[in-house]
Amino acid sequence: MSLTDDLLSQLQGAPLQQVSQQLGIDSQQASTAISAALPLLMGALGNNAAKPQGAEALFGALQNNHSGLDIGSVLGAVMGGGSSPAANGAGILGHIFGGSQDRAETGLAQATGLSPSTSSQLLKILAPIVMAYIAQRMSSGAAPANPDGLAQVLGQEKQQVAQAGGIGGGLLGSVLDQDGDGQFGVSDLIKLGSGLLGSGKR
Numbered sequence: 001m002s003l004t005d006d007l008l009s010q011l012q013g014a015p016l017q018q019v020s021q022q023l024g025i026d027s028q029q030a031s032t033a034i035s036a037a038l039p040l041l042m043g044a045l046g047n048n049a050a051k052p053q054g055a056e057a058l059f060g061a062l063q064n065n066h067s068g069l070d071i072g073s074v075l076g077a078v079m080g081g082g083s084s085p086a087a088n089g090a091g092i093l094g095h096i097f098g099g100s101q102d103r104a105e106t107g108l109a110q111a112t113g114l115s116p117s118t119s120s121q122l123l124k125i126l127a128p129i130v131m132a133y134i135a136q137r138m139s140s141g142a143a144p145a146n147p148d149g150l151a152q153v154l155g156q157e158k159q160q161v162a163q164a165g166g167i168g169g170g171l172l173g174s175v176l177d178q179d180g181d182g183q184f185g186v187s188d189l190i191k192l193g194s195g196l197l198g199s200g201k202r
Contacts, residue, residue: 002160003153004038004168007071007133015075019125022079023118033112033122039161039168040104040175041123041130044096046158047176055151061085061095062150066128066135074132078125089124092131097175104175111167 001009011019011034020030048054065085077087085091097104109119134154138145144153162169 002164003134003137003157004042004161007130008035008038010071010133011129015071018075018079019122022125023114023121025114025118029112029114030122033108033114033119034126036112036167036171037108037119037122037126038130039164039166040108040171041096041126042154043158043161043168043172044100044104044175045130045134046154046156046161048096049147049151049154050158052147052151055147057095058154059147059150062131062135062138066131067139069132069135071129071132071136074128075125078128086132087128089127092127093123096127100175104171107171107174111171 012031016027016030016034019034020027023030025033045058049058069086074086077084078089082088093101093104105120105123106116108114108123109116112119114122134150137153138150144150158172161172
């Protein structure tokens with residue numbers, strides 16, 4: 001089972017209800033939107049971790065801010081407007097997408113029928129949950145606890161997202177293709193490089 005599918009299954013039931021209430025949409029809509037947003041977040045993290053400095057920055061952020069947290073408590077903190085780095089969805093999204101954040105939010109809105117503000121809010125809720133989940137996998141031994149291992153696991157996840165296609169895979173391709181030519185090439189990498197993950201410290 002992919003990381004995305006595993007996390008998606010953990011968000012069924014009460015977490016899904018909480019998210020749908022927070023966003024003011026029905027649970028079916030919320031489920032569809034989460035199914036599109038998670039692969040986008042996971043794939044973008046895989047893209048960042050493909051570069052050594054990106055993998056190191058992400059690994060540091062996971063260890064410093066996200067380890068030892070369970071998904072339920074992170075969800076509660078995010079819903080409650082928590083200001084800790086672990087619950088700072090906006091800050092995490094800035095690191096994950098860099099200059100492509102608007103494109104990610106708009107693309108998700110168009111693909112799911114949500115308003116742009118609702119899709120932005122959903123990504124801010126899910127980003128800290130994705131980080132806590134990956135940190136959890138590392139601490140449980142299910143993912144290697146070093147930058148290289150993390151890069152490998154997330155790289156495989158990005159590949160699976162792209163191969164699975166669907167809304168999530170399509171979104172990921174359009175967000176990572178910075179110059180809109182349908183190809184993810186060197187010029188895109190240079191543009192993404194300028195928006196690489198920060199150190200996780202503010």
